Amino acid sequence: MRPEETTYRSSDGTPLPxxxxxxxxxxxxxxxxxxxxxxxxxxxLHGIQSHGGWYEASSRRLxxxxxxxxxxxxxxxxxxxxxxxxxxxRAETWLADVEAAAERARDETETAGVHLLGVSWGGKLAVASxxxxxxxxxxxxxxxxxxxxxxxxxxxxxxxxxxxxxLGRDLARFPIPLADPHLFTENPERVRYIAEDPxxxxxxxxxxxxxxxxxxxLVRRAAGAVDVPxxxxxxxxxxxxxxxATRALVACLGAPRHRIVExxxxxxxxxxxxxxxxYFRDLVAWIDGVETA
Numbered sequence: 547m548r549p550e551e552t553t554y555r556s557s558d559g560t561p562l563p564x565x566x567x568x569x570x571x572x573x574x575x576x577x578x579x580x581x582x583x584x585x586x587x588x589x590x591l592h593g594i595q596s597h598g599g600w601y602e603a604s605s606r607r608l609x610x611x612x613x614x615x616x617x618x619x620x621x622x623x624x625x626x627x628x629x630x631x632x633x634x635x636r637a638e639t640w641l642a643d644v645e646a647a648a649e650r651a652r653d654e655t656e657t658a659g660v661h662l663l664g665v666s667w668g669g670k671l672a673v674a675s676x677x678x679x680x681x682x683x684x685x686x687x688x689x690x691x692x693x694x695x696x697x698x699x700x701x702x703x704x705x706x707x708x709x710x711x712x713l714g715r716d717l718a719r720f721p722i723p724l725a726d727p728h729l730f731t732e733n734p735e736r737v738r739y740i741a742e743d744p745x746x747x748x749x750x751x752x753x754x755x756x757x758x759x760x761x762x763x764l765v766r767r768a769a770g771a772v773d774v775p776x777x778x779x780x781x782x783x784x785x786x787x788x789x790x791a792t793r794a795l796v797a798c799l800g801a802p803r804h805r806i807v808e809x810x811x812x813x814x815x816x817x818x819x820x821x822x823x824x825y826f827r828d829l830v831a832w833i834d835g836v837e838t839a
Contacts, residue, residue: 547567547570547606547609547610549565549566549567549602549605549615549617550565550566550567550568551563551565552564552565552566554618554646554647554650555646556621556642556643556646557639557642557643557645557646558639558642560628560629561628562618562619562621562626562628562629562643562647563598563618563619563624563625563626564616564617564618564619564647565598565605565615565616565617566614566615566616566617567605567606567608567609567614567615567617568584568609568614569584569585569609569610569611569612569613569614570609570610584612584613584614584655584657585612585613585837586612586613586614586655586657586660586661586684586833586837587613587614587615587616587651587652587654587655587657587660587661588608588613588614588615588616588651588660588661588662588663588687588833589616589618589644589647589648589651589660589661589662589663590605590615590616590617590618590663590665591618591620591644591662591663591664591665591668591669591671591672591675592617592619592620592623592624592665592666592668593665593666593667593668593692594666594667594668594692594722594724594747594750594758595667595722595724595746595747595748596624596665596666596746596747596815597619597623597624597625597745597746597747598617598618598619598624598625599624599743599745600815600817600818601617601665601817603817603822603826604817604822604825604826604829605617607826607829607830608826608829608830608833611830611833613661613830613833614651614654614655616647616650616651616660618643618644618647620640620643620668620671621634621639621640621643622634622747622754623747624745624747625745630717630751631747632719632747632749632750632751632754633716633717633750633751633753633754634753634754634757635753635757636757636760637674637757637758637760637761637764640671640757640761641671641674641675641678644662644671644672644675645675645678645679645682648660648662648675648679648682648683649682652682657684658684659681659682659683659684660682660683660684661683661684661685661686661687661833661836662675662676662683662685662686662687663687663688663689663829664686664687664688664689664691665689665690665691665815665817666689666690666691666692666786666787666814666815667692667758668691668692669688669689669690669691669692669693670691670692670693670761670762670765671761672686672687672688672691673686673688673691673693673765673768673769673772673799674761674764674765674768676772676774677764677765677768677769677771677772678768678771680771680772680773680774683774684774684775684836684837685774685775685776685777685832685833685836686772686774686775686776686777686801687776687777687779687829687832688776688777688778688779688796689779689816689817689825690779690780690781690784690786690787690814690815690816691778691787691792692786692787693762693765693787693792693795693796694787694788694791694792694795695786695787695788696785696786696787696788697723697724697729697785697786698723699720699723699755700723703720703723706718706720707720707752707755707756710752711752711753711756715752716751716752716753717751717752717753718751718752719749719750719751719752720749720750720751720752720755721748721749722747722748722749722750724786725748727740727741728813729785729786729813729814730786730813730814730815730818731813731814731815731818731819732813733813733818733819733820736815736818766795769795769798769799769800770798770799770800771800772799772800772801773800773801773802774801774802775801775802775803775804775805775836775839776796776799776801776803776804776805777804777805777807777828777829777832778792778793778796778804778805778806778807779807779808779809779816779825779828779829780792780793780806780807780808780809781808781809781812781813781814781815781816782808782809782810782811782812783811783812783813784812784813784814785813785814786814787814789808793806805832807828809824809825812825
C-alpha cells in the first residue's frame, strides 16, 4: 500500500503537500474515499524536525484497518517547496492550515468529524487546533506530544532570537536543538535514517521560534476548550519531553474522557521502536472505541 501524493489548498490559498492513505478492501488496492469504505478519517501532524515520511508505517496500519489517513506537511517542512523553509508568519497560520486539511478529510469521507493525531511538536499544534475547532474532531490523539518539552534553546540563542526580531530580521536562522538522532530513538536503523534524512528540518527562522512560543501560550490558554476524547501515548525513556508534566497538563484538558498509555523502554519516536505494533494496535483500538461509543 502506498499513499496518494497530492496537495491541498492551505489557509492562504497556496498549495501544501498531503499524503492520503486510502483504506484497502479485503486485499484489494486502496480506493477513493467513500462513506462505506472509510470507517473513520484521521489528520496526521508531524513534529518540528520530521515530515510525513517518518510515519508511513503507522499510516499504513491505520489505513489497513479502514481509516482514511490524511498526512499533511507543515508549511516549510518536508516536501513543501512552495513556502520558506522552516518559517511561518504567525501561529494562527498553522492552525488555519490544519483546519483546511481537516475540513477536506471530513468532506471527502463524509464522516461527522475526523480524528487528529499529533506527534512530538505536532502534538501542541493538535491541542490548539482541537480547542479552536472542536466541532471538526472526533478525538485528539497525542504521541510524545511537545506540550511540555525538556529540550530547549540555550539562553544565549534565545537572546539572539530576540535581537533578530527587534531588528526585523525575522528570517535569521537558528539550529533546532535536536541534532542527536539518539534523542528520538535507540533503534540503530532509525538512528541512521534520521541522520541521513535529506528532508529533515535542521534549522528554523527567528519568527518560527517566536510563533512556536506563542503556540505554547495558546495551548495553555485553550486547554479547557478541548471537548473531545484524548489519547496520550508516552515513551518511558523520552529524553525530549517531560512525561510527568505532560500527564498533568492532559489531565487539565476539558476532555470528556482520556486514556494514557506509557510504553516501557521506549524512546521518543514510538514509530521507530524495534516493534511498534503495540503502539499501532492502541491507535486502531482507540479509534474503534470512539467510533462505536
